[in-house]
Amino acid sequence: GAGVSQSPSNKVTEKGKDVELRCDPISGHTALYWYRQRLGQGLEFLIYFQGNSAPDKSGLPSDRFSAERTGESVSTLTIQRTQQEDSAVYLCASTPDRGQNQPQHFGDGTRLSIL
Amino acid sequence: AQSVTQPDIHITVSEGASLELRCNYSYGATPYLFWYVQSPGQGLQLLLKYFSGDTLVQGIKGFEAEFKRSQSSFNLRKPSVHWSDAAEYFCAVASTSGTYKYIFGTGTRLKVLA
Numbered sequence: 161g162a163g164v165s166q167s168p169s170n171k172v173t174e175k176g177k178d179v180e181l182r183c184d185p186i187s188g189h190t191a192l193y194w195y196r197q198r199l200g201q202g203l204e205f206l207i208y209f210q211g212n213s214a215p216d217k218s219g220l221p222s223d224r225f226s227a228e229r230t231g232e233s234v235s236t237l238t239i240q241r242t243q244q245e246d247s248a249v250y251l252c253a254s255t256p257d258r259g260q261n262q263p264q265h266f267g268d269g270t271r272l273s274i275l
Numbered sequence: 276a277q278s279v280t281q282p283d284i285h286i287t288v289s290e291g292a293s294l295e296l297r298c299n300y301s302y303g304a305t306p307y308l309f310w311y312v313q314s315p316g317q318g319l320q321l322l323l324k325y326f327s328g329d330t331l332v333q334g335i336k337g338f339e340a341e342f343k344r345s346q347s348s349f350n351l352r353k354p355s356v357h358w359s360d361a362a363e364y365f366c367a368v369a370s371t372s373g374t375y376k377y378i379f380g381t382g383t384r385l386k387v388l389a
Binding site for chain 1: 309310317318319320321324365375376377379380381382389
C-alpha cells in the first residue's frame with residue numbers, strides 16, 4: 161500500500177506488561193513522528209526521526225517509553241511496564257523531509273488499552 | 276508559548292446547513308497552517324493547508340479556510356454539510372523555519388443531524 165501502516169490496530173494488555181507498536185512509513189519519507197492521542201484530546205508529540213540524525217525524544221513522557229528507527233524504514237515504539245494512563249491511540253506520521261511545507265501523512269493508529 | 280486553540284469542543288449542525296470551525300493560534304510569526312479530519316478509528320487526513328499567498332484556500336471535500344493575520348485565525352468553512360462530514364477536525368500549525376514540530380489543537384467533534 162501507499163500509505164503509512166501501523167500495527168497492531170488494537171492492543172489490549174495487562175498493567176505491567178511491555179508492548180511494542182510498529183509503524184511502516186511511506187517509502188521514501190525521511191521524517192517520522194509518533195504522537196499519543198488520549199480520549200477526547202489532541203495529539204501529543206512523542207518523538208521525531210529524520211533520516212540518520214539523532215532523534216528528538218523530547219516528547220517522551222517517561223523512561224518507560226522508547227522508540228527506534230533504522231535508517232528511513234520501520235519504527236517501533238516500546239512501552240515498558242505499562243500503566244493505565246498509557247491507554248490511548250498512538251499515531252504515526254511521515255513526511256518526505258523535514259521541511260515544514262510538507263503535510264504529515266498519518267497511519268490509522270494503534271489503540272492501546274491497559275487493563 | 277506557541278499554541279493552537281479550537282474553542283468549540285462539539286458542534287452539531289443539520290445536514291445542508293453551513294459550517295464554520297474556529298481555530299486561533301499563538302505564534303511568533305505566520306506559521307504554516309493545516310486542517311485535518313479524523314474519522315472514527317482512522318488516522319488524520321489533510322483537508323487543506325496554507326503557506327502563503329491567497330488567504331482563502333480551498334481543500335478537499337468542499338472545505339475552505341480563510342487565514343486572517345490580524346485575528347491570528349484560520350477558520351474552516353463549508354457551505355453545505357453532508358452527513359459524511361461527521362468526524363473530528365484538527366487545526367495544526369508548523370514553524371516556517373527552525374523547529375520541525377507541529378502543534379495540534381484539541382479538536383472539534385462535528386455531529387450532523389439528518
